[in-house]
Amino acid sequence: MALSAAIRTAAYYDPGNAVMQHACTTLAELMADQTEQDGSVTVGIHSHCVFLGKARVRTTVSTHERFTFLVQLFESWGINTLTFFAGLAEDELMRALLVLARANRTDSPGLAEAFHAEGVERILIDTIGAGSQIQAVAPVEAYAAAMQLSIDLGEGASAGERGTGRRLRHVTQAVVDQILRDPRSLVALTTIKDFDRYLITHSTNVAVLSVLLGQRLGLSKARLGELCLAAFLHDAGKLEVDPEVLQKPGALDDEEWEEMRRHPVLAAHGLLGGQRLTPASMRAVVVAFEHHLNYDLSGYPRTEVKDSVSLFGNIVAIADRYDALTTARVYRKRNFTPHETLVYLLTNAGTLFDPILVKLFAEMVGLYPPGTVVELSGGEVGVVSEPPRLGSPLDRPLVRLIAGEDSGAVRDLSEQQNGGFVRSVVNVLNPADKGQLPGVDPSIFTLEQQGGD
DSSP states (O other): OHHHHHHHHHTTSOTTSHHHHHHHHHHHHHHHHHHHHHSEEEEEEETTEEEETTEEOOOOTTTHHHHHHHHHHHHHHTEEEEEEETTOOHHHHHHHHHHHHHSOTTTSSOHHHHHHHTTOOSEEEEETTOOSTTTTOOHHHHHHHHHHHHHHHHTTOOTTSHHHHHHHHHHHHHHHHHHHHOTTTTTGGGGOOOGGGHHHHHHHHHHHHHHHHHHHHTOOHHHHHHHHHHHHTTTGGGGGSOHHHHTOSSOOOHHHHHHHTTHHHHHHHHHHHSSOOOHHHHHHHHHHHHTTBOTTSOBSSOOSSOSSOOHHHHHHHHHHHHHHHTSOOTTSSSOOOHHHHHHHHHHTBTTTBOHHHHHHHHHHHOSSOTTOEEEETTSOEEEEEEOOOTTSOTTOOEEEEEESTTTTOEEETTOEETTEESOOEEEEEEGGGTEEOOOOOGGGOOHHHHTOO
C-alpha cells in the first residue's frame, strides 16, 4: 500500500515537496525494516493479484483501489516483480518512484534502461517473458550473482546439471547485458580480491574482463554469452587438483608444479563428460584446455596438434593473467600493481599474448587500470576508480582520493584549465610492497617461479 501511494504521489508532486518526501520516507522505512531481516523485499503481480515475496496480499473493499492501481502499473510496464535490496537509499528510491510514475511507457527504451540512466542500482526488475529475475540486474547484483554461482560450483555443483546449467546461462547473460548497457559499470568490481576465496573471485573477474574485451572487439551478444560462459569455467580443473598443492602458501616444487599444470586437461575432461555437448559448451572445453597456452604456443599443456590458439582462448589468457597478477599472493617475491601488470602484457605482446588483443585491453583499462594507487601532481594520493572516459588519453583515468582534504572525492584527470591538465599522475604506488615504484623492470616478471597462475 505504501508503494502504491508513493508512486501515485510521485505523479503529481516534485521531489522537494513535503507530501512527496513523506510518502518516500514512509516507504523507505518499511523497506529498510524488511530488507534488514531478509536482505531484499519483492513485490510482484500474478493473475491480477499482488504478492509480497511468495505470499498473496489479501485485498479488502478499502484497499482494492490501491492494489488495482499497482496491478495496472505493473502490467503497463510489463513487470512481473520488483525486488528492493538492502542498502537502498531514500534518494535512490525517490528517483525510482519518479521513473515509475512519470516515464513514458511507450516511447521509453525500457524500465531497466530508465532506472540505469537515473542511477537506480538496488532495484531488480523481472519483466514479463524474461524468464528469470537476473535479466535486468544492476551491476553489483550481476557481479554478486556470478560470485554466488562460483561458490556453488566450488562446493560440488556440476556445470552439467540441469538446474546449474540454467543458472550459468542466466548469470552469464546478466553479465553480458550489463556490459552492453554500460561497459564501465563492472570494471571497478574486478578489483575485488579475496585471498581465501581466490578461485571464486578469480573466475568472476576473468569472465567480466573477457566480456569487456570481447565487446571492445565487436563480438555479437550471442558470442559474448558464449565467451562469458567459457571464461567463467576456465579454471574448473583446479577443483580436481590436490588441495594441498592448490593452497600451498610457498613456492611449488617440480612435482607440485606438474600437479598444478594438469588443471587445463582436468577441466576439459570434466566439461566433456558432465553435460550434453553444444557449440557453446565445446568452446568452453577448448578455452579450459587453452588458457595457459601462449600466443606462440609455448606454455602448457604442450601439444603438437594445434597450430594456433583460438580467439576465445587468447582473450581468456589475457584476462586470466591480468587478474592473477593483480591479486596479492603470499608466495610471490613481490606483488604487482595493475599498472605493472599492464606493462607486462604490453612487453610480451606478440609472444605470450595476441598483440591486437593486448592493445584493445590497454585501451579498455587505460594506462593506469582500476585499482592502481597513484600520487598526483597536487600531492594527493588516490585509487583509480574508472578507466579514462571515451576519447580521453589513456593516462587520464578517474581517481578517487584517499588522502588529503578532499578524501573520497573523485577527480577526472582529463580535466583541463588554462590550456593544461589540472592534475597528472606523478608516481605509481605499491602498498603491498611498501611504497613507491622506482620504475618497471620487465625482468621481474618470472611468472612460473612467482606463481603467475
